[in-house]
Amino acid sequence: xxxxxxxxxxxxxxxxxxxxxxxxxxxxxxxxxxxxxxxxxxxxxxxxxxxxxxxxxxxxxxxxxx
Amino acid sequence: xxxxxxxxxxxxxxxxxxxxxxxxxxxxxxxxxxxxxxxxxxxxxxxxxxxxxxxxxxxxxxxxxxxxxxxxxxxxxxxxxxxxxxxxxxxxxxxxxxxxxxxxxxxxxxxxxxxxxxxxxxxxxxxxxxxxxxxxxxxxxxxxxxxxxxxxxxxxxxxxxxxxxxxxxxxxxxxxxxxxxxxxxxxxxxxxxxxxxxxxxxxxxxxxxxxxxxxxxxxxxxxxxxxxxxxxxxxxxxxxxxxxxxxxxxxxxxxxxxxxxxxxxxxxxxxxxxxxxxxxxxxxxxxxxxxxxxxxxxxxxxxxxxxxxxxxxxxx
Numbered sequence: 204x205x206x207x208x209x210x211x212x213x214x215x216x217x218x219x220x221x222x223x224x225x226x227x228x229x230x231x232x233x234x235x236x237x238x239x240x241x242x243x244x245x246x247x248x249x250x251x252x253x254x255x256x257x258x259x260x261x262x263x264x265x266x267x268x269x
Numbered sequence: 270x271x272x273x274x275x276x277x278x279x280x281x282x283x284x285x286x287x288x289x290x291x292x293x294x295x296x297x298x299x300x301x302x303x304x305x306x307x308x309x310x311x312x313x314x315x316x317x318x319x320x321x322x323x324x325x326x327x328x329x330x331x332x333x334x335x336x337x338x339x340x341x342x343x344x345x346x347x348x349x350x351x352x353x354x355x356x357x358x359x360x361x362x363x364x365x366x367x368x369x370x371x372x373x374x375x376x377x378x379x380x381x382x383x384x385x386x387x388x389x390x391x392x393x394x395x396x397x398x399x400x401x402x403x404x405x406x407x408x409x410x411x412x413x414x415x416x417x418x419x420x421x422x423x424x425x426x427x428x429x430x431x432x433x434x435x436x437x438x439x440x441x442x443x444x445x446x447x448x449x450x451x452x453x454x455x456x457x458x459x460x461x462x463x464x465x466x467x468x469x470x471x472x473x474x475x476x477x478x479x480x481x482x483x484x485x486x487x488x489x490x491x492x493x494x495x496x497x498x499x500x501x502x503x504x505x506x507x508x509x510x511x512x513x514x515x516x517x518x519x520x521x522x523x524x525x526x527x528x529x530x531x532x533x534x535x536x537x538x539x540x541x542x543x544x545x546x547x548x549x550x551x552x553x554x555x556x557x558x559x560x561x562x563x564x565x566x567x568x569x570x571x572x573x574x575x576x577x578x579x580x581x582x583x584x585x
Contacts, residue, residue: 266480267470
C-alpha cells in the first residue's frame with residue numbers, strides 16, 4: 204500500500220516537473236528574418252500596469268492618438 | 270493553466286505590442302504566432318508606407334493616372350480605404366495626401382522638420398481610385414496621391430491578429446496594438462476581457478477609463494499629438510471639405526468597433542466632425558461606440574462603450 208502511495212506521489216511530481224519545464228521554455232521571441240522594418244526594443248511576460256481613477260489597474264494596452 | 274506573453278517593438282513609426290494568451294503547454298505556438306504577426310506587420314509596412322520610396326504605395330502614387338501593378342496587400346488596403354470613404358460619408362478620404370503634405374506633414378513624423386503650413390490650390394477631395402483585382406493593378410486619378418497611414422495601422426492590426434489565429438489555433442486570446450490602433454480577440458489569461466486603457470490627453474498619468482473587450486477593435490484619433498507648423502499650431506487631421514487642417518472636432522476621440530479596420534477611419538471622421546454632431550453620426554452606425562474629449566468641456570461617451578474604472582468627469 205505504502206509503495207502505491209509513493210508511486211502516486213512520484214508520478215504527481217513528474218507531471219509538475221513537466222509543467223515547470225514547459226513554462227521555462229518561454230524564451231524571448233526573436234523577430235523573424237522577414238520583419239526587417241520592425242525593431243524590437245524589449246520583450247516581457249508581464250502586463251503593463253497603469254494607474255486608474257480607483258486603483259492600480261492592470262491593462263494590456265493603452266489607446267491614444269497615434 | 271494559462272499565461273501570456275507581451276512583445277514590444279517599433280513599427281510604422283510608433284510603439285507597438287503584441288500580447289498572446291495561451292495554455293502554458295502552448296508556448297511554442299505562442300512564439301510562432303508572434304513571429305508570424307511580426308512578419309505580417311513588416312510586410313504591410315513595406316507595402317503601405319508613403320515614406321518608403323520603394324513601397325508599393327509610393328510607386329502607385331508616383332504613377333498616378335496610369336494603371337500600375339500592385340501587390341495583394343496594397344490592393345486590399347486600397348479597397349478598404351475606398352469602402353471606408355463611403356462608410357464615413359467622405360469624412361475619411363485617403364486622397365488627402367497632397368493637402369497633408371502642403372500642411373507640413375511631408376516626412377515621417379520622427380524626422381519631420383517644423384515649417385510653416387500651407388495649402389494646395391485647386392485640390393478636391395474624392396479623387397478616383399480604380400481597382401482591378403483580377404489583373405492585380407490599380408489606377409489613381411492623375412495628379413492625386415493616397416495616404417494609408419491611419420487605415421494601414423488598423424488593417425495591419427486586424428490582419429496580424431487573423432494570421433496569429435491561423436498559425437496557432439490553440440491560442441485562447443490575442444491582441445495587437447499598433448500605436449493605439451488595437452485589434453483584440455478572445456480572452457485574457459484569467460478568462461476575463463482584454464483591458465485597454467484610454468489615454469487622457471489632458472493628463473497622461475490618469476487614463477479616462479478602461480475598455481473591456483473580448484474582441485473587436487479600438488482606434489484613437491486627435492489633435493493632441495502630431496502637431497504641425499513652425500509654431501506647432503497646426504495638426505495632421507485634414508478636412509476633405511476644405512483641404513486644410515480641420516477646425517471643428519474634439520481634442521481626441523476613441524472609437525470601439527467590431528474590428529480595428531473599422532474603428533480607424535471612423536475615428537478619423539469623428540476627429541474632424543463637430544462634437545455636437547457625434548451623436549447623430551453614431552446613431553446611424555449602431556455597431557460603433559465612441560469616447561470624445563472636447564477641446565473645452567468634459568469627456569463623454571456615445572453609443573455602446575464598455576468603459577469601466579473611468580474618471581468621474583466622463584459622462585456615460
